[in-house]
Amino acid sequence: MITLTVNGTQHQVDLEPDTPLLWAIRDAVGLTGTKFGCGIAQCGACTVHVNGQAMRSCSVPIGGLDGANVTTIEGLSPDSKHPVQAAWLAEDVPQCGWCQSGQIMAAVAFLKQNPAPTDADIDAGITNICRCGTYERLRRAIHRAADLMKA
Amino acid sequence: MKTKIFAAMLVVLGAVPLAQAQQTAPPADKGEYVARAGDCIACHSVVGGKPFAGGLKMGTPLGAIYSTNITPDPETGIGNYSLADFDRAVRGGVAKDGHNLYPAMPYPSYAKITDDDVRALYDFFMKQVPPVKQANKPSEIKGVMGIRWPLAIWNMLFMDKGVYVAKKDHDDAWNRGAYLVEGLEHCGACHTPRGLAFQEKGLDASSGAFLQGAELDAWSAPNLRGDLRTGLGGWSKDELASFLKTGHNDKAVAFGSMIDVLNNSTPYLSDDDVNAMAAYLKSLPATTQQAAYVYNDAATKELQSGKPQQPGAAVYLGNCVSCHGADGKGQAPFIPPLAGNPAVLDGIPSSLINLVLNSAEPLVVKGMPDAYRMPQYRVQLTDDEIAQALSFIRGAWGNDAPAVTSAQVKAMRPITDPSSDRVIVLKMR
Amino acid sequence: MDGNRTTPILTRRHFIVTAATAAGGLMIGISAMPHLARAASVMGQPWNDDTAAAHEIDAWIVIDPDDSVLIRYQRSEMGQGSMTAVPMMLNEELQADWSKVRIEYASANRNHREKKIYGDQNSNSSRTINGSQVLVQKVGASARERLIAAAAAKWGVAATECASANSVVTHKPSGRTLRYGELAAAAATVKLDKEPAIKTPDQFTFIGKSQPRVDVVHKINGAAKFGMDAQVPGMVYAAVLQCPVPGGKLKSVDEAVVAGMPGNPVVVKLADAVAVAAEGTWWRARQALARLQPEWDVGEAGNTDSAQFFREYRAALDGPAKTARKQGDVDQAVPAGGKTFEAVYETPYLSHSPMEPLNATVHLQADRIDVWVGTQDAYEATEKVAKFAGLEAEQVYLHNSFVGGGFGRRDVSDEIAHAIAVAKVVKKPVKLIWSREEDTRHDKMRPMAVTRFKGVTGADGMPTALSIRTVAGSIVKAAGIPLPPNGVDFVAVAGLAGNGYASIPNVNVDYVMRDTHLPVWWWRAPGQNQNIFALESFIDEMATANGQDPYQFRRKMLAGKADWLAVLDAAAEKGDWGKPLPKGTGRGIAICDDAGSLCAQVAEVTVSPKGELKVNRVTVVMDTHYIVNPLSIAEQAEGSVIFGLSAALYGKIEVKNGVPVQGNFDTYRMVRLAQAPKIDVHLLASGGPKWGGAGEPAVPPLSGAVANAIFAATGKRIRSLPIMDHDLSGST
Numbered sequence A: 001m002i003t004l005t006v007n008g009t010q011h012q013v014d015l016e017p018d019t020p021l022l023w024a025i026r027d028a029v030g031l032t033g034t035k036f037g038c039g040i041a042q043c044g045a046c047t048v049h050v051n052g053q054a055m056r057s058c059s060v061p062i063g064g065l066d067g068a069n070v071t072t073i074e075g076l077s078p079d080s081k082h083p084v085q086a087a088w089l090a091e092d093v094p095q096c097g098w099c100q101s102g103q104i105m106a107a108v109a110f111l112k113q114n115p116a117p118t119d120a121d122i123d124a125g126i127t128n129i130c131r132c133g134t135y136e137r138l139r140r141a142i143h144r145a146a147d148l149m150k151a
Numbered sequence B: 001m002k003t004k005i006f007a008a009m010l011v012v013l014g015a016v017p018l019a020q021a022q023q024t025a026p027p028a029d030k031g032e033y034v035a036r037a038g039d040c041i042a043c044h045s046v047v048g049g050k051p052f053a054g055g056l057k058m059g060t061p062l063g064a065i066y067s068t069n070i071t072p073d074p075e076t077g078i079g080n081y082s083l084a085d086f087d088r089a090v091r092g093g094v095a096k097d098g099h100n101l102y103p104a105m106p107y108p109s110y111a112k113i114t115d116d117d118v119r120a121l122y123d124f125f126m127k128q129v130p131p132v133k134q135a136n137k138p139s140e141i142k143g144v145m146g147i148r149w150p151l152a153i154w155n156m157l158f159m160d161k162g163v164y165v166a167k168k169d170h171d172d173a174w175n176r177g178a179y180l181v182e183g184l185e186h187c188g189a190c191h192t193p194r195g196l197a198f199q200e201k202g203l204d205a206s207s208g209a210f211l212q213g214a215e216l217d218a219w220s221a222p223n224l225r226g227d228l229r230t231g232l233g234g235w236s237k238d239e240l241a242s243f244l245k246t247g248h249n250d251k252a253v254a255f256g257s258m259i260d261v262l263n264n265s266t267p268y269l270s271d272d273d274v275n276a277m278a279a280y281l282k283s284l285p286a287t288t289q290q291a292a293y294v295y296n297d298a299a300t301k302e303l304q305s306g307k308p309q310q311p312g313a314a315v316y317l318g319n320c321v322s323c324h325g326a327d328g329k330g331q332a333p334f335i336p337p338l339a340g341n342p343a344v345l346d347g348i349p350s351s352l353i354n355l356v357l358n359s360a361e362p363l364v365v366k367g368m369p370d371a372y373r374m375p376q377y378r379v380q381l382t383d384d385e386i387a388q389a390l391s392f393i394r395g396a397w398g399n400d401a402p403a404v405t406s407a408q409v410k411a412m413r414p415i416t417d418p419s420s421d422r423v424i425v426l427k428m429r
Numbered sequence C: 001m002d003g004n005r006t007t008p009i010l011t012r013r014h015f016i017v018t019a020a021t022a023a024g025g026l027m028i029g030i031s032a033m034p035h036l037a038r039a040a041s042v043m044g045q046p047w048n049d050d051t052a053a054a055h056e057i058d059a060w061i062v063i064d065p066d067d068s069v070l071i072r073y074q075r076s077e078m079g080q081g082s083m084t085a086v087p088m089m090l091n092e093e094l095q096a097d098w099s100k101v102r103i104e105y106a107s108a109n110r111n112h113r114e115k116k117i118y119g120d121q122n123s124n125s126s127r128t129i130n131g132s133q134v135l136v137q138k139v140g141a142s143a144r145e146r147l148i149a150a151a152a153a154k155w156g157v158a159a160t161e162c163a164s165a166n167s168v169v170t171h172k173p174s175g176r177t178l179r180y181g182e183l184a185a186a187a188a189t190v191k192l193d194k195e196p197a198i199k200t201p202d203q204f205t206f207i208g209k210s211q212p213r214v215d216v217v218h219k220i221n222g223a224a225k226f227g228m229d230a231q232v233p234g235m236v237y238a239a240v241l242q243c244p245v246p247g248g249k250l251k252s253v254d255e256a257v258v259a260g261m262p263g264n265p266v267v268v269k270l271a272d273a274v275a276v277a278a279e280g281t282w283w284r285a286r287q288a289l290a291r292l293q294p295e296w297d298v299g300e301a302g303n304t305d306s307a308q309f310f311r312e313y314r315a316a317l318d319g320p321a322k323t324a325r326k327q328g329d330v331d332q333a334v335p336a337g338g339k340t341f342e343a344v345y346e347t348p349y350l351s352h353s354p355m356e357p358l359n360a361t362v363h364l365q366a367d368r369i370d371v372w373v374g375t376q377d378a379y380e381a382t383e384k385v386a387k388f389a390g391l392e393a394e395q396v397y398l399h400n401s402f403v404g405g406g407f408g409r410r411d412v413s414d415e416i417a418h419a420i421a422v423a424k425v426v427k428k429p430v431k432l433i434w435s436r437e438e439d440t441r442h443d444k445m446r447p448m449a450v451t452r453f454k455g456v457t458g459a460d461g462m463p464t465a466l467s468i469r470t471v472a473g474s475i476v477k478a479a480g481i482p483l484p485p486n487g488v489d490f491v492a493v494a495g496l497a498g499n500g501y502a503s504i505p506n507v508n509v510d511y512v513m514r515d516t517h518l519p520v521w522w523w524r525a526p527g528q529n530q531n532i533f534a535l536e537s538f539i540d541e542m543a544t545a546n547g548q549d550p551y552q553f554r555r556k557m558l559a560g561k562a563d564w565l566a567v568l569d570a571a572a573e574k575g576d577w578g579k580p581l582p583k584g585t586g587r588g589i590a591i592c593d594d595a596g597s598l599c600a601q602v603a604e605v606t607v608s609p610k611g612e613l614k615v616n617r618v619t620v621v622m623d624t625h626y627i628v629n630p631l632s633i634a635e636q637a638e639g640s641v642i643f644g645l646s647a648a649l650y651g652k653i654e655v656k657n658g659v660p661v662q663g664n665f666d667t668y669r670m671v672r673l674a675q676a677p678k679i680d681v682h683l684l685a686s687g688g689p690k691w692g693g694a695g696e697p698a699v700p701p702l703s704g705a706v707a708n709a710i711f712a713a714t715g716k717r718i719r720s721l722p723i724m725d726h727d728l729s730g731s732t
């Protein structure tokens, strides 16, 4: 039994220790905002924060996470008003949306380290795949979020 | 198709005395156990083919050779072999018709196999393995090297050892471990450096070169001796045993050619045998004086700042960090640490380059594939980027191994085959 | 509540029961968060209701006493934005207050029961707008007129004296008003003598103004429910492994090896696949599946590979062919001072690789089946489900969801077939998910093609003859569509046979149908996505060899085609055509008509001396004839450029021993931010009889524009894709 605190709520997860966090979140905890895209840490659709760090949850076995604090897209803000979410709305970023939870979670962590990023910083720092190709707006939205966070 | 490039291992031939003294027949499952320990299947089968029907292509600089059919089919296999014929092939490298075999078979190691085990093996192949009619493919070695005379000389020079003899100054477990490591498991075939004539430079614990680490098949097999950084000096006996049982421990995860061993051999051994191997390996002294590995978190801090200074750190952040972590500690035992991992510290970077370019075949322990797999970076990263990332990794977290050059990556790219992510379990029967 | 019904949390009905009564109507705001309630919206869960609601004007429109308006959208939302745009067209006529509009999916079940009241339900060929426009304008106009008639009757005045705007009907002479909410019940019973005429584009007041997409608010907080997000109490999870060689069959599998694994795995054998269902999590199913070592019957296909396919396709260039287009005589003598050209272009198989791997959740009962899936065609999928399940279409409740990318892949329903087959065995609700590797390798691929061009240019350097022969797989055949009498798959020659360059007097376009064991299917801009690369590159070859500017060369070829020229000229202008560039940087241009729209692009690339390619910028000009929601058209163009760029730079599915090699994003590489160019999009709306599509037309020109830009930068001509297979080092 592994104890995970997900978005502030404690869960006892009765799954094998090699289970990826992604499936614990989706299937055991029941939060489906975190998406499955590749399963091998290539696409970033499954990005969540573990103890404040962005992680690709498909490649994090829960065995080492007993007592960890996990934040998913659902827990990013109580009212969907996080500056990154606001910027995403303003730029109308998502298309199909499947990659977007991961993009947002990656962007939030990225902006903590790079509060005033250049385009080059963004290109190097956000490696999530968007098959719909929302990159143009994504880049703009990250800049906008950085501005919002400054204000 | 799996291809093994053997660096022109012109192996064996010659007359080794037949094993005469046969005791009572061992139980049939003992034979299977011995076959497991000898990992016969890895070379004598091809993916999608019948077990032990041979056909595995082994590239040598002189031309390709193919492993042979060792099922009991009388025409194309070894169905007509007597025990003595079989013994002469296994421990001596001479086929029933008297011609010298070209298999890249580890005779110098197999020569140590006991009569009992040879007989058990014989019984297993004759009675348990279903016969398969499949003709052997001729060797593609042409010209003067196609004449097998050098093998006889080679054999005279390098095959001077007989059946394993227990060392009195060691306990039973150690001796059992030595028998397995030096003999059946033929660890030296990959892990011992080879001399000018491609002979293994040492065949047992008496040689300082034995299991010192070597490069073969575009993989560098690490040092298995007590060297503190590049060897297993930092591993406990239990960690070693767990690695042999599962391919995982808190310090490393198996990859490369070792996958064959884990998929087919050591996990099937008894705990006693695995512990014996671990005990034996732990007894091999270091060959070089090395300071113990000490973790250092400078690289971790650089990565966590999000503003990496070294180009390789940026590549690491973009591609490696989500599994191996900013701290380089991975998520043991599932995802290997890079910090202090002997395979990372290895002087020869072939394995690391190969792994990054091509990933590894899935590790399948007792039929159960690994939960996590290394992605391929062949189409995603340039030679420069791979060299930078590996140089960063080899210098980070206190690792202190030599840098990797773009030229090294460039040289490996065309000669290595991308691995497949498909799970393949070779069946013994 | 219907006793048979699947668990209520899965349907909108539960939402109605638990949440909507406060508003006294059917549908309430999506969120208690006012900043998310942007004008029209949809719920995080787009699953439809299957039965008539209380305050329906008709099957499309529900207006509650509190004035909230529900519009049903009959197609799919996969990111293309038409869940916003189609209701916008309806509302152009309905004249409801957009801020009170909520949108949900129309029910495919109801569509079956009520004689296709919603028409067809597919979202493909970029035709959600074109295929809906007249229909939904009529629906909206009819509802509006009935609301007006109801008001007129209440007031006892003539309907002609009344007008409607913003959910209010006004009696113009007296100034009296009634809200839609007050009129809806009466309006539902009004029978009009004659259905009203629909507005013509010059009368539009709402269409054409950018509206934020209704689905976006749910895609920033994890609320949006996709097929994979369905949760049915008691469901098990299933993973599937199909025969590695497509078309092969399952011979045998040893089920015993999964015994005792966590989640009580159950092995289900299918004709061409093996599946495992497990309790608790999909991971357990996947792990148990990985343990199986099935034996397959792969047949002859097991000995094939890509190199052989390309050899065979090339050889077929000299075999018999069908004629797609013939005008003049391409074999005429080469004119004095003229030149001849010949080149062969090759494009590989590609997979669709939508971001959400294929999946379906099914709950099969004796007389009913519920399916949660993201499909591009809910109507057709319903029919297929009925067949798979052995039920009538009326017994199928297909809850279409947000679609995590389609690109043509999501209307085959093979994933649903798997899920139903598993459900039949385990007798529990099943959520079946394909791994990424399955999704890639068992895609229905974009066909591979080999195309040979022969061109002749006259003394003036302009083409006098063009002969094209393409050897390609047939999507039309795969889809079961009868070939036309000339035996030509019109998709395989799309863009070649009917392109804009009609000025060439002598043209021959031939087609050779050639398939392999890999199944093929519609891929974003089918046919064109590869043909335009080849055609626009070859045109560039002729232009540059004759010392002509590629843009001016095309202008001359398009003489007299005002619409094409407008798009081409705009692209050249916005893309800074002709402005000086540093060494190693070049621009390329390409144009096509696709899905009823025209699109031209200018790409600017830089190639370093080491051969590293960077696409710096892509300028897109697209003429869709009409524009409903400029915002989402621009988004589609931006996305198409990236989609096309992944294919151009990296896309290939190779075959080895009959098995598709690439499986996941490590080997089937995608453009990421670091490779994404700046994209600027300019929209034109030239009007005319047809409404063009927006989802696909910006895909085909991209690879041609990039390849032509590489030529401009390096002098190297790219004649096969992907570009990563070409060594560009030392060329600049």
Ligand code: FES
Binding pocket: A035, A036, A037, A038, A039, A040, A041, A042, A043, A044, A045, A046, A047, A056, A057, A058, A059
């Ligand atoms: S699903 Fe985890 S990175 Fe793709």
Ligand code: FES
Binding pocket: A094, A095, A096, A097, A098, A099, A100, A129, A130, A131, A132, A133, A134, C079, C355, C404, C405
């Ligand atoms: S929005 Fe569809 S994958 Fe990114």
